[in-house]
Amino acid sequence: MAIEPTLTAAMECVELERALDAYLDDEFDARERAEADAHLGKCARCRDLVETQGRMRAAIRARLREAMTPPSTAGRAPAALRQRIEGALARRRRPCSPPWARAPGIGTAAPPFSSRSREFRRRRRQAHIPALGDQGP
């Protein structure tokens, strides 16, 4: 990614601080990284800063992963949702299929509960919107 063009040659503490996230997130290109590393090589204060922020970052990421990826329930889609999506996808392009195959009960389960009502309402709304000039007296 492009960092401010002023960040050239010798990097100062204040510049490193401003770009700390980009450095730790590995967003620097090779030249920018080399400049930052050169500065860190001779500035113990900034080295400490990078190290503490890096540790803090790693700790938070680890906790987020633990809380929001499987096997945590907050990170795993319920099995029923997967089935619902697969079922909905299977039906989705079936309007291309011949009309007799679209009759209810042929090879299709009932539509999923919540989207059924939403979809149903949407279709009904659409169906009931009269075309322009079609409103009659």
Next chain:
Amino acid sequence: MFDLRQNDLTRGEFEELALKHLDPLYAAALRLTKNDRDAEDLVQDTFLRAYRFFDKFERGTNMKAWLFKILTNTFINRYRRSVKERNIVEGSERDAVHERFVSREAAEYAANPEQYFFDRLLSDDVLKAVDSLPIDFRLVVILADLQEFSYKEIAEILDVPVGTVMSRLYRGRRLLQKALASYAVLSGVLQDVGEDGSIDLEAYRKRRGKSA
């Protein structure tokens, strides 16, 4: 002519490419809607929309980022109004400029051995801390620190400039650290320390009173 075989091929390809991202999409949807049922609806709508526009998806590009973009747009367009999230980004982004000047202080606070308080926090507290973030900050933190998207990918997902991603991420991470610290205080893992590193005067007196 009805080409059912082609239809099944397309669906098969879509399912293979897209369904493996179901868990991360659900995890994000749950944090956005804060409710199982809305999260499930949001994810299902996301997959159906993605399937509808699958011919627009460029093979070989980032499917996960594309799905997250659809999830985000769907959420903003359809669910946000009902979830009634207050968007306070503008003011907060102004504050972020000021916050940069105290980053050194925050880092020194973090250098405290108590930084390991995170390790003792319950997952529920971590989720509550994430949920406490204003929605735009919550989104970038999830995209960057959980899903590990690059700034450029996040910018494309949210349709904002990279600079906006960086400032939201900066602010979001600090807010998250603060929220985690406050849960740590609540659960007794961390001693209450004021913003400038000093102990709250009332707490100090209480403690002194007890020890005296």
